[in-house]
Amino acid sequence: MKLTTFLTQNMQIMLIAGTETPYLTLEWSMSLLLNNPNTMEMISNEISTHIGFDRLLQENDLGKLGYLQNVINESLRLYPTLPLLLPHEASEDITVGGYSVPRGTMLMVNAWAIQRDPVLWDEPNKFMPERFDKIADQDRYKMLAFGVGRRGCPGVNLGYRILGLALGTLIQAFEWEKKIGIEEVDMTAFYGLSMAKLKPLQVLCKPCSNMITHIL
Template sequence: MKQKKPHVEKKRTLIETLFSLRESEPEFYSDNVIKSIILMMFIGGTDTTATTLEWTMSLLLNHPEILKKVKVEIDSQVGHGRLINDLDIAKLPYLRCVLNETLRLYPTSPLLLPHFSSTDCTVGGYHIPQGTILLVNVFFMNRDPKVWEEPTMFKPERFEVIKGEKEGFKFIPFGIGRRACPGGGLALRVISLALGALIQCFDWERVGKEMVDMTAGSGLFLMSKTKPLEAVCTPCPSMANILSQL
């Protein structure tokens, strides 16, 4: 008698889900809409994530004491018997503080995304005509000395007492309200996992004694480093067994 195999529900990919929606709601999910969604996922989930990860590693290499503190947290909460996973993120508050502080100093999109005023309005005493293009300069908001103590310093500890959009919305790396970036939560989790895995599995050092160049490029909607990051990484002996299985 053959043993009946347990039923395992197959997880569908994003493309499979979109094609299914096209069958049930063709008036909303045309080929152009599906292609646009996939394109936005690629653009919003690759360049922005990689840019933020590069800025974070650059800051950590220039502040090895902070890098060591993050590694100690990961080692104590995750250990060396497995890779960090999504369920670990909530147990790594200092890692989140480091990521938030990076987004404060080097927001991926320094002017957020442009919006148009739908009607005439007045904001802060300024008249905004209908149809005006509006940009939010979060780069300078995040470095305003009236709001932030030592605004140009890399101090992740400041976020131990700041929770997201509290305290007058002074930290809004993905915007606020209904027009905020819908992928902000996903981006934070993806970057947290990638950064955590890099720190868990490797020891990191600067190429030489000089500090990593932190000069930013001139991009308006994607702020990347002028000089790409170069670093020396060595596999951690305690993670050798895990790395060999990848």
């Protein structure tokens, strides 16, 4: 394979992976927040306390917004954009959970199932961002939205920054509410290579009065 072809293919993969996954996660996050308005208010209060409304949220502010990060993690736990991680291959004969896995076997990791496993998580189907307030190092293997270890996504830090900036700015700069007549946002998923909402999110918003000058 020519070097130019190799580089072109890798750039295409990075562009696709770096655009689809963030917007899907943002849609799931906003849907969860609209169904849990108290949680959205807590994020707004956190932004008000640590940043205020005299300027827009910046990347170097993200370290102050722990609850916002919890919400992103909980959204990724409940609705990972890649419910099945990229295929792996067993490098040697091994036994896992009583099953014999010969060398060369193609392995698929079900991140969605692991992240909703009641053995690993309390009330696994419930939206509880505060569960990430105290997550131990050994628990990081329960969260597989970006993979883990040597084969983990190289863009994990960039992904968290993009999600934090985008979601935080949307909450800081706009007031959000469900469409008239809708009590709950439909959280039905469409399962494919990536996991999107079956019904795209439709929502009402208006600029916050104290942020209009910064938005325009």
